[in-house]
């Protein structure tokens with residue numbers, strides 16, 4: 001496949017305000033070759049690439065694919081060309097859809113119309129191996145693939161009274177709904193887990209090795225950021241507790257507000273909450289998980305014994321820890337847990353034996369009503385995202 005630009009001219013704007021960005025540019029990229037284009041910032045490199053993939057229409061000149069003019073094509077013929085010629089933007093964060101998993105992004109490259117991860121599993125695994133990544137990386141969402149070298153332009157605390165950047169979020173595991181819960185207990189074998197593609201008896205493992213998680217945590221914690229770590233399953237929680245214990249041994253927490261928070265902790269065990277509290281780690285729970293999907297957790301994914309202990313706010317509070325409750329708007333309504341004037345809605349629904357998840361209600365998860373004696377912990381609300 002040979003791609004060529006022939007006397008391409010691109011201008012933006014009209015009349016006296018028109019600016020010619022490319023003026024009579026020609027180049028050819030023969031099959032199997034790479035071409036480097038060097039020029040100062042703003043000289044038109046990206047504009048030429050956009051013209052060659054049909055995102056910008058040249059005022060003059062032609063773009064040729066295997067000798068056939070493709071500039072000016074529309075409809076099905078343009079779609080056919082787009083399946084053969086694509087552009088990778090220089091900013092990886094705008095090149096990749098952050099909501100896709102790594103596997104889906106690669107499957108989309110193989111088949112842009114139908115990014116079917118399972119159909120392309122072998123090719124996706126080969127692609128990952130080619131860049132020294134484990135095939136398991138396919139199940140991660142792109143925002144979960146962070147490294148210690150990732151740098152932010154902003155300093156901790158930058159912002160204004162409305163929005164301030166204070167923390168960095170790390171994902172130790174994923175979601176129960178996608179087979180990514182890193183837990184000591186297995187998924188059930190049900191129509192739902194089969195539909196998810198989760199094999200019988202599946203137990204997922206944390207996203208990072210201990211060393212990777214420590215490297216990530218050290219990089220941002222020592223730069224002054226708060227850290228929030230998503231840990232849904234008890235195995236993920238175990239890893240975070242061990243790694244952050246090491247982090248705090250190396251860098252004891254200075255006086256002031258806590259800077260380490262574990263998020264979700266849906267299947268965290270009582271002893272783990274106690275260890276978190278002893279380390280000064282706070283927890284943010286998502287009671288609406290249970291309120292909306294308690295039956296799915298009990299019947300479809302993990303069984304009633306796990307559901308009975310899911311999102312154990314009461315267990316967390318019993319350690320003396322100050323917890324926060326969050327929602328995942330817009331997945332659930334943006335005011336999930338109301339205020340200290342009444343117990344969180346999800347918790348109250350479970351306590352009262354009402355609501356869709358009432359079958360798995362447990363008083364142990366319930367938050368004390370505001371009438372509890374002074375000095376006992378009350379929850380605060382926050383948004384985790």
Ligand SMILES: Nc1ncnc2c1ncn2[C@@H]1O[C@H](COP(=O)(O)OP(=O)(O)OP(=O)(O)O)[C@@H](O)[C@H]1O
Nearest residue numbers: 012013021039040041042043044045046047048090
């Ligand atoms: N849609 C647009 N409307 C008006 N001007 C534009 C548009 N897109 C690009 N330009 C201008 O065209 C010029 C070339 O931009 P382009 O992004 O192609 O440069 P570049 O060589 O890729 O730069 P860099 O190396 O910084 O990425 C710049 O002056 C830019 O401001």
